[in-house]
Every structure is written in structure tokens, then in C-alpha cells.
Amino acid sequence: MQKGDFMSDRIKRVRSLRLTNIRGFTREDITVDTDADIVFLSGPNGIGKTSLIDALCLTLTGYHYDEREPLISVNKKEGSVIANVILDSGKEAEVSASLRRRTITKTDVQWKGEGWLQKRNAIKALHARACFYYQDILKYLFEEESDSDDVVYLEDFLFASDISLAKIHQACNHGLYIIDKFEENIYPKFATESLEEIERESYDIASKWEKEMEVAANIISQILSDYGVERKAPSRTFTKQGNKLRDNWKTLLVGLIKEYNEYLMIDFAHELKSDLSAVILLGYLKIIFKKLLNQYRVRSQSKLSPQQKIEAFFTAGGNYEIALSKDSIKKMEQEKKKVETKLEKIKKNQARVEKLLKHFESRSVDGQSLYQVLVEMRHSGPGWLEIEEELTHEVPKAVLDWLRISVDALDSVKPTVDRQMEEWLQQQTDKRTSLGQEILELEERRRQLEYVIDKSKEFQHILDDFPELIEIMPKDASDTMRIETLANILGREIKASEEGGEILLNSLVNTTNTWLQLEMKREELERLKTSSKIYQAIKDDLDVLKNVLTTEGDPKTSITSTLHLITPKKRDSFAMQINDILERLHPGQGIPTVKLKTFTVKRNKKAWKIETADDRTLPCFSTGQKSILGIASLIALNIALQPILWADVLALDDFTSSLDLNQLPRLASLLRQIAYGSSISNNASSQIYKRQVFLVSHHEDLTNKLFDFLIPPPGHTMKVINFGQVHFVV
Amino acid sequence: MEETSNNNNVLMKKEFFKNMRCNFISNLFFNLPGERVLVLKELYLSNIACVVHLNEREKQDKDREPLSNLFETTIGEKEKDTLSVNRVKSSLGNLMHLIANYLEQFGLQVPQYCIVSTSLEKDTSEIIKIIKDLSNDQDWSRGNFAIMPAGKDIKKVIGKIILDMGLDEIEFMEPISTDIFEKRLREEMSSKNLSEDHEELIQIIINSIVNKSSPEQLIESWVKGRLKDLENYAKR
Numbered sequence: 001m002q003k004g005d006f007m008s009d010r011i012k013r014v015r016s017l018r019l020t021n022i023r024g025f026t027r028e029d030i031t032v033d034t035d036a037d038i039v040f041l042s043g044p045n046g047i048g049k050t051s052l053i054d055a056l057c058l059t060l061t062g063y064h065y066d067e068r069e070p071l072i073s074v075n076k077k078e079g080s081v082i083a084n085v086i087l088d089s090g091k092e093a094e095v096s097a098s099l100r101r102r103t104i105t106k107t108d109v110q111w112k113g114e115g116w117l118q119k120r121n122a123i124k125a126l127h128a129r130a131c132f133y134y135q136d137i138l139k140y141l142f143e144e145e146s147d148s149d150d151v152v153y154l155e156d157f158l159f160a161s162d163i164s165l166a167k168i169h170q171a172c173n174h175g176l177y178i179i180d181k182f183e184e185n186i187y188p189k190f191a192t193e194s195l196e197e198i199e200r201e202s203y204d205i206a207s208k209w210e211k212e213m214e215v216a217a218n219i220i221s222q223i224l225s226d227y228g229v230e231r232k233a234p235s236r237t238f239t240k241q242g243n244k245l246r247d248n249w250k251t252l253l254v255g256l257i258k259e260y261n262e263y264l265m266i267d268f269a270h271e272l273k274s275d276l277s278a279v280i281l282l283g284y285l286k287i288i289f290k291k292l293l294n295q296y297r298v299r300s301q302s303k304l305s306p307q308q309k310i311e312a313f314f315t316a317g318g319n320y321e322i323a324l325s326k327d328s329i330k331k332m333e334q335e336k337k338k339v340e341t342k343l344e345k346i347k348k349n350q351a352r353v354e355k356l357l358k359h360f361e362s363r364s365v366d367g368q369s370l371y372q373v374l375v376e377m378r379h380s381g382p383g384w385l386e387i388e389e390e391l392t393h394e395v396p397k398a399v400l401d402w403l404r405i406s407v408d409a410l411d412s413v414k415p416t417v418d419r420q421m422e423e424w425l426q427q428q429t430d431k432r433t434s435l436g437q438e439i440l441e442l443e444e445r446r447r448q449l450e451y452v453i454d455k456s457k458e459f460q461h462i463l464d465d466f467p468e469l470i471e472i473m474p475k476d477a478s479d480t481m482r483i484e485t486l487a488n489i490l491g492r493e494i495k496a497s498e499e500g501g502e503i504l505l506n507s508l509v510n511t512t513n514t515w516l517q518l519e520m521k522r523e524e525l526e527r528l529k530t531s532s533k534i535y536q537a538i539k540d541d542l543d544v545l546k547n548v549l550t551t552e553g554d555p556k557t558s559i560t561s562t563l564h565l566i567t568p569k570k571r572d573s574f575a576m577q578i579n580d581i582l583e584r585l586h587p588g589q590g591i592p593t594v595k596l597k598t599f600t601v602k603r604n605k606k607a608w609k610i611e612t613a614d615d616r617t618l619p620c621f622s623t624g625q626k627s628i629l630g631i632a633s634l635i636a637l638n639i640a641l642q643p644i645l646w647a648d649v650l651a652l653d654d655f656t657s658s659l660d661l662n663q664l665p666r667l668a669s670l671l672r673q674i675a676y677g678s679s680i681s682n683n684a685s686s687q688i689y690k691r692q693v694f695l696v697s698h699h700e701d702l703t704n705k706l707f708d709f710l711i712p713p714p715g716h717t718m719k720v721i722n723f724g725q726v727h728f729v730v
Numbered sequence: 731m732e733e734t735s736n737n738n739n740v741l742m743k744k745e746f747f748k749n750m751r752c753n754f755i756s757n758l759f760f761n762l763p764g765e766r767v768l769v770l771k772e773l774y775l776s777n778i779a780c781v782v783h784l785n786e787r788e789k790q791d792k793d794r795e796p797l798s799n800l801f802e803t804t805i806g807e808k809e810k811d812t813l814s815v816n817r818v819k820s821s822l823g824n825l826m827h828l829i830a831n832y833l834e835q836f837g838l839q840v841p842q843y844c845i846v847s848t849s850l851e852k853d854t855s856e857i858i859k860i861i862k863d864l865s866n867d868q869d870w871s872r873g874n875f876a877i878m879p880a881g882k883d884i885k886k887v888i889g890k891i892i893l894d895m896g897l898d899e900i901e902f903m904e905p906i907s908t909d910i911f912e913k914r915l916r917e918e919m920s921s922k923n924l925s926e927d928h929e930e931l932i933q934i935i936i937n938s939i940v941n942k943s944s945p946e947q948l949i950e951s952w953v954k955g956r957l958k959d960l961e962n963y964a965k966r
Contacts, residue, residue, distance in 0.1 A: 123905065163939050171938075171945035172931075175953040182957045538960045545956055548928040549949075552935070559922070560935060563914050566903060573901035580897050584890060586865070586878060640903045661873030662866060665841035669779040672840070673895035678776050689895040705873055711839040713777040 008116045010088040011060065011095070011647040013692045021072055021079035022099075023051035034694075036719035037675040038710055041696045042703045043723030049696045053653050055081040056694065057132045058097045060647040062111030063124040069105045077101045085647075087114075117646055127645050130637045133652040137630050137637075138610075138618060165560050172553030179546055198522045203245055205515045206238045212511055216504040223292050226299055227263040234259040250274045253281050260288045269347040269439045271354065277433050279523055282516035283440035289512055290447055293505040294454075300502070301458070306465040313458060314483070314492045315502070320448070321480040323456035328479035332456065336449040343442040350435040357428050360421075371425055374410070374418040381407035433523065455483075570640075571596050571608060577636035578629070585628050585666050594629070627658035631667070635674070642688055650674060651694035656702045664702065668709030671695070676716045760821055762857055765789045766850065773829070776892040779841045780833060782825065783880075783888065786848035786857050818860050819870055826875045843891055847880035908940045927956070 015035040019025040025048065032052060041049040054071065058064045059081040064071060072079040082096040095113035102108050111117075129137065213235045220233035236252040238245055246252065251274040258272050268284055270276055301312055323329040360370050384403055387395060410417045463469055472490060487494050552558045575596040582594070596608040610618050610629070621629065631652065638650055659667065675693040697703045712718045760768035767789045774781040826842055833839065848855040861879045864870060871877060881887050890896075904910075919932050934952050938945040 163942060163945055168935050168938065168945045168949075171949040174946055175949045178950060178953050179957065182960075534963065538963060541956075541960055544925055544927050545953070548925060548931050549953070551928070552931055559918050559932060560915065563911075563918055566906070570901040570903055574903070577897050577900065580890075586876070636897075639897065639900060643902050644905055661868035662871060662876065664873040665779075665843070665876040669841040669843075669891055670895070672778045673893075676777055678778050678892065678894040688900070689897075702873075708839055709841045713838075713840075716777075 009091070009114065009646075011085045011093075011649065012088050012690075013086045014056065014060070014647075014649060015084045015086060015092075017052065017055060017059070018082040018084075019052075019055055019080075021076040022055045022081060023071065023073055024048040025051065025055075026073045026076070032721065034692075034719065036717040037692060037712060038671065038718040039692070039694045040703070040707065040710070040718060040720040041694065041723060042700075042720065043698065045698050047723040049698070049723055050653055053132060053651050053694060053696060056083070056649070056651060057128050058099075058109065059083040059095055059111075060649060061124050061127040061131070062097065062109065062113075062117070063128040064107070064109065065128070066105075069107060070101070071107045072099050072101050123644065126641065127647070130634070130641045130645060131647065131649055131651060133631065133634045133650075133655055137634055138626055165555070165558075168560060169553050169555055169558060172549045172558075175549045176546060176553060179542060179549070183542060195522065195525050198518060198525065199245070200243065202515065202518050202522070203239055203243050205511060205518060206245055206249070209508070209511045209515060210235070210237060210239065212504065212508050216501075216508055219296065219501040219504055220292060222501075223295050223299070224263055226295055229263050248274075250276075250278055250281060253278075253285065257281065257284050257288065264288060264291055266291065269343075269350055269443075270436065277436055277523060278519040279433075279516060280436040280440065282512060282519055283436075283443070286509060286512045286516060287443060287447065289505060289509045293502065293509060294451065296501050296505055306462075309458075310462055310466070310492070313455070313462060314487050314494050319482055319484055320452050320455070322452065322459055322483055322486055323480050324459075324473070324477055325479060326460065329453060329456045329460070331479070332449055332453050336446060336453065339442055339446045339449065343439060343446065346435055346439055346442065350432065350439060353428055353432045353435060357425075357432060360425065360428075371418075371421050374421050377407055378410060378416075378418045381410070437520075459486075568598070571598065574636060574640055577640060578632050581632040581635050581670070582628065584670050585632060585663055624658040624660065627655070628663065631655060635670075638691070639689065648691045649694065650691040651696070653696040654698065655695065656697040656699045656706070659702065661702075661705075664705055665709060668706055671710060675710075675718075676713055760784075760818075761789070762786065766857075767793060768846070768857060770825075771847075774888055774892050775833075775838065775840070777840070778893070779843060779891050780829065780838075781843045781845060781888050781891055782829060783884070784844065784846045786846070786850060786855055788850070815860055815863070818857070819864065822864075822877065823870070826877075830874070842875040844875060844877040845880045845884065845888065846877070847884050911939055912936050 013035065015033075017032045017034055019030045019032070034056075041052060043049060054064060054068050058071070060083060077100065079099040080096060081099075082094055085093050085095060087093055093114055095117070096111075098110040098112070100108045100110075213233070217233040217235065221231065224231065224233065234256055236256045238249040238252055240246050254272050254274050254276070257268075261268065261272075266284075266287060270280060272281075272284075297312075301309060304312055323332050381403065385400070385407060387400070392400070413420070415423070469490060474489065481489075484494060550557075552560065555561045572595075575594060579593050593613045594610050595613070596610060598608055618626070618629075634652075635650070638645070642648075671693055674689060674691050677690055695706070697706070707720065710718055762768055765788060766786055769785050769787060770782070771785040772783045774783070822844060826844055830842055833842075846857060846861045848858055858879045861877060865876070865878045915932060915936055919929060924932070930952065931949070934948045935945065937943065938948050
């Protein structure tokens, strides 16, 4: 790493600090000369040594620890620290921090300096942590399970994004909330009635129909004779033992309809096949019975006297509208024409769908349908291609080539070809059903109109036979009138037909209609069943989506959290650096080799846990051991972060508290290496380790001994500032 | 280029090592029991520290009077051939003080180390055991010097003491830029068999981080888009 990769210059030395109203420095413009490789601050407790280090930290990094508040002297509102510094380029410069008291424990800091100084808060804080030794450094790097939410670990400092991972987790959880709301509305309202219930009811109604057919057989035979057929009424048995319809009941029904249609010659919209919907088939059956009923009425009326005809006219046949004039009959006939035109159009549409389905649907005669081929290709295609190599030559190459292309081509579009085919077939089948139902409704309407037109014409004949009735009719009567109203006006009663045949045929029409309604219900349930398949597919997709968001919304499982932003290699190398420095400090048998383990603490913070080779963790360490480890970690961190730090300054505050005498010469030689370098240290690599060192100690014995060990070699300087007495220079 | 620079450093350090080393003509320091002797092998001096290297070896015919005689002022005649902790303390203490005084006279005040090695079997070396104990005995050295048994690579240990602070291995830690974050995330993504949705979400997270866009808005709009697809599917 070349210097300047991150910054255009570096602060190599602090020549002086000018303090105004910083803690105990209450006089204006107190200047402390710090122009030396080592600046040793000594003196008793509470005299301002640490305050000077705080001021140094603030002015060099722009950062101060909250726990060091208040920074400004008592009864002062403003303060400042100005550092006169020498840069790596040789230039002199000033960096300063202006302080303004916001509250007793909160200070606003305005940090000014060279343009290349980092302004990002996390990096400023990291700089402070890596240069200024306070006893809490271990807590900020390695302490486990810290209760404080303010603890910021190394990776948090280093992650240079304005978007925190916590925000991403929150956003994922918000996504989950949206899905929950969506799910509440997407669930279809499933019918409570089960298909089994429909099956049972269908059996009951079919049984009823069969019995009614048996009774009406003679009447129907008589009606069929009007069409020139002398035979027993066609019928079928749809039920079987076990309260179920026969499996082939639709085929039987198709046969029955075809048989009747041979005589009645009704123009059905569909080609009669058993794969037609049961609703359509029963609709056709209903049409047949209605036609038989109409024919029965016609043949009954032809044998009646005019008086009987009036009686017959007012027998029960529904509460329909009667056209009272020839003009209104004409209007009805025009409406009937319109219905027939529309019917024709829909039938053509239906025929088109039929042709398409016939082309692509399953073909019992021609073999597998295209859809079945595609499904087979989806399921077995890749399997066919996994043919053992020695057998490959036994299969025609063209077949394998074609298969490979075809199997690959299934996934060439989205949705896949087989899925598109399935969806399209489903759409066409649904369309066929809906068109079929529309045709039935129009047929019904056409027949109603036909019936009412016939009845209206019949009424005109009655008026011809009984002109006196015209006088009774209100003059302002509208074009049409309900049959019941007409009966009231003419003093007649609507009577149920006493004719057994009409009752039987009416009942057959109604029973067929009930059966049809049941089949409609069944089809609706089947449709719901299909839609529940769709729902299941949606639910599967939603589950995947929810799973993904849950994973990424939880700091414990999200990939973003489990990511090692600082690679294990860098972490291990950092541990080696600590060990290297620890070895120099020789903490006796207290701290064997340490290793670092990454672990995730609460709120998705990633921290490194320190462990020794004999599996001891940080809490097991004594205060002295922690102190040595703290110093080693600080120096290792300072070196590891060198490319992103802008001030080559290292400050050890009250670092002698936990040292024993044995460690003094070792620490002293380490400090000499950092502050002075060896006599061959004027090369680029040694500059990585060179720092201006600030030392703070209040232990007189240890301090004096350290002075001796730190006496600088020629060309280097140490400045001792005794806060208790006078400033002097060595 | 960098490699050449490193090679130069190594050469410079070797040269420095050579210059800073002082060989003694009569280097027998101490008689040890069992025909062994402790030899004052070398003395190293730099701006950083002074290292005295003593080595235990078999006694040789050419060995003269031990230097320890000069220092052992308080030891009785009969103790001279036995190895007691007090005798070692006395001799080594005097040696280190003597060297310190000489250095001071020449204006050189640096921390001093005494490193004791053995050419014999380390586990059986009595002197090494004593040095180990003494290395933790602050009441004796009073922090005036450091004493330690030598490790495997004595030259390396001495180098670490007297030369500039070259660490064995440095991996600089850099700020985790959005580019690095994206790269790591993509590596992680490709190493795992993620679902299509998961990959899409990770891509959105990357976009959010890289473009500094609100993750809430991006993720919400993605979720709504997916739900719209499902809604359309449900309407079929």
C-alpha cells in the first residue's frame, strides 16, 4: 500500500496545541509546545494531562467521546483547540476544532482543516479509536455481549454506506407486512358445499327423473306419433346401485338426446358428444321436453271447442306477458329474430372454439394430444437425454438432436411452452363452457318468446271467436299484459291443468331443470377447485417470497449480515499483528497466542471475540493482562488502518497503571521503534510504523525509569511536559 | 519495483546487524555444572535497544577463565562450580549494570535485553529454566533490563528488538466501500443456491446500497410488482 492512496497528505507531527477554554485550560490561548517525536505528559492526577489528550484527539480527528463531555471549561460557552502540524509533504498547516456548548453535556464541534481530511463520522470515530489509547479499547473491539447500544464495532466503522444494514432489514420486514395484507384478500371464498353432496343430490334427482319418465312414457309415445314415429318413448337408466350415477351417464344422455332429436329435429349448437358439459347436455334435454310439452298442448287444443279453448288458455303455464295486438306480436317476433341472430353468432363462435379444442385437445382416435406430449417432454425429456454413452449410438442421432432441441425449447420462453399450452387450453375450455351457457340462456329466451307468441296468437283467435271480450278489455291497455292480469279482467281463473299429460311433462321439464342447476353447481365447484390449484400455485410463490424477505429481514440469517466485510484473512492477519506485538511486550505466561473469532452481536453488529490458545476469553483476563492486550491491539489497529488514517500520532493515556517493572524496557524499546525508528528507518516501509507518540503517566517511579529508556538518539527529540511543575525539553 | 525495495531492506538490515554486533575475544562467561559453560556470544546495539546474547555450550579445552569471576563479588569460593539462582542473578545483574554504565558513558541510553540460548538440549538445560523464572522476577531486575530465554529463531527475535518495528505480516484494513460490499455480496450470492426471488432481492439491496436509494421504497415496489403478477395469475 503506497502512502497517499487514500489521502493526498498526512499529518506527521503536531508542533503545538493552542487551547482556549478547554476543561482546566481556562486561560485564553495556552500554547503547549509538542514539537518532538515523543511527548511525555507527567504529573499528578487531575492536573489536565488527559484533557490535553482529549483536545489533541478532537483537533486531529474531529471526534470526541461522549463520555469525555463537558469539553468546554466550566462557565464558558465556547472554546477551541488549534493544532499547528507538519504534513508529510513538509508543509505546515493548522487543524482546529471550535466548540460551542449546546447543553451541559453536549458540545457542538466545528472541525476545520485541510480539504483531504476525512469528514465521515464513522471514520473520524475509528481514527480516534485507533490512535488514542483509553482503557475501553478492548470493549470497542472485542468485548462480548455489551449492553450498550452505543458500542460500534470495527465493521460498522468501516462500512462506508449511508444505507445501514438495519434499514435494509426493516425494509424487508415492511415487504412482509405488504404480503400479509395481500394474502388477506387473495384467498378465494371456497364453496362450503362439497362435491360429494352434489353427487348425492344428482343421484336423487336422476332417480326422480327416471321414475317420472317411466310414468310419462305413454304420453311421450303419443306425442312422438305426431312426428310420424310409432314407438315406445326413448329413455335411459342413469343411476346404478350404490347411490351413484353411472360412470357413462353423459354418454347415455348424449344417446338419449340424439334419439329424440332424430324425430324432433332441433338445431343444437354443439356437436353432440359426451365430452360436452353436463349443463349443456341437460339444457338440451330440457329443450326436448319443452318441445314435447308444447306439442302436447298444441295437439290437446286442436281437439277443443271454442269455450274449452278459453278454459285451456287460462290453465297454468307460467306468469308470462301476452301480446294484446297484432303489432305487439310483431314486436315480439322481431325480438325473437334478434335473439336468433345473436344465437347464431355465438354458435359460430362456439364452433370456432370447438374446432380449436378438437385440434389441440386429447384425441382418443389420433393418439396423444399436443399438450400431453409437452407434459411428457417436461417430465421425461431430460431423462431421455440422460442416455448412457455406450447406448447413444443405438438411438438415431436425429431423434436425440430433436429431443434435445425440443426439451430446451420448453424453457426458451416465460411462462414455459408447456405452461402456456396448459393455460391456453384451460382458457379455451372455460370459454366453451361459458359460450355453451350463453347459448342455453338464449335458447330459453327464444323458446319463451315462441311460447308467448303462440299464446298471443291463440288469444287473438279467442278474440275472433268471442268479439264481446274486446269490449271488456280496457281501452288504455298497453301492448302487453301479464296472463294473470288478463284472467282477472276477463273474470277467469288460472287453473292448474287437469290434464295428466301436461302435469307429467311439466314435472319432467322441472326435474330436468333442477338436475341442470345441480350440474351448474358442480361445474362451479370444479371451477373453484381449479382456481384453488391456481391459489396453491400463488401460495407457493408467496411462501418463497415471504421466506426470502424473512431471511433478509433477520440479522441472524440475512446474507448481508453473514457477509464477512472484513475478510477472515485480514482478521487473522490482525490477530497475528497483535501476537507479534504481545510477544515483544512479553507478558510472561499470562497471555498465550490470541486468536480472533467473528461473532454477531445484537442489532446485527459484527464483532471479533478474542480467545487465547488455551480457550480463555477476554473476561477471564486480569486488568494487567487486559492493559497489555489493549496496548498491543491499539498499535496493531493503528498499523492496520494506516492507509485510511490521516494523522500519524499515537497517544497512550495512563498506560503505566497496570504494567509491571519487567515490561518497562520491553515497552520502551517498542515505543522507541515507533517514535524514533532504527538508524536504517529512513526507507518507505519503516514509515508505515513511524508515529509521533504522546505518553501520559502519573506514576513517578515508572515514569522516571521510562524517561531513561526513551532518551532519544541523535537527531530525535523527546519533550517531557510535567504538568505539576514547569515545561522542560530533553 | 516493490520487490527490489524489499530486497534492499533485507540487505540493509543484514549489514546493520553485522555492524551492530560485537564479538569478544575471551567470551567464556560462566562455568555451568556438568562440563558446560555459558558464553557471552554477542552484543547488539542500535538506536532502539542493546541485546546481550549468552549461549550455553559444552566446555572446550581452549576456554579460559570465565568472565564471571570479574563480577561475582559476593559469591563464596565453594559455590563457584555450582549453579544457584543467586549466583546467576548476581553475575547477570552485574554484567547488565556494567554494560549499562559503559553505554551511558558513551551517551547511549537504550533499554537492555539479555537473551540466553542453549546449544544443548533445551528441556534439560538448567540455566534456561532459571532464566525463565528470572524473566518474570521484577523484584530482581526492577525493570532495569529485560532477560529472557531465546526462542527458536534467535536472530529474528533480536532483530525484532533492535531494528525498526517490522511486523511479520500486515494486511491493511480498508473502508468497506460500496464496490467491495457489492463484490462480496455477489460472491456470496453465487456461492449459494438462491431462489430467483432471493437473487432479485439481493440485487435490489445492492442497488439500494450503491445508489444510496431508500431500501424501503425499492423493496416495496419490488414486492408490489411481484404481487401484481400473482394477482394477474389469479384472475385467469
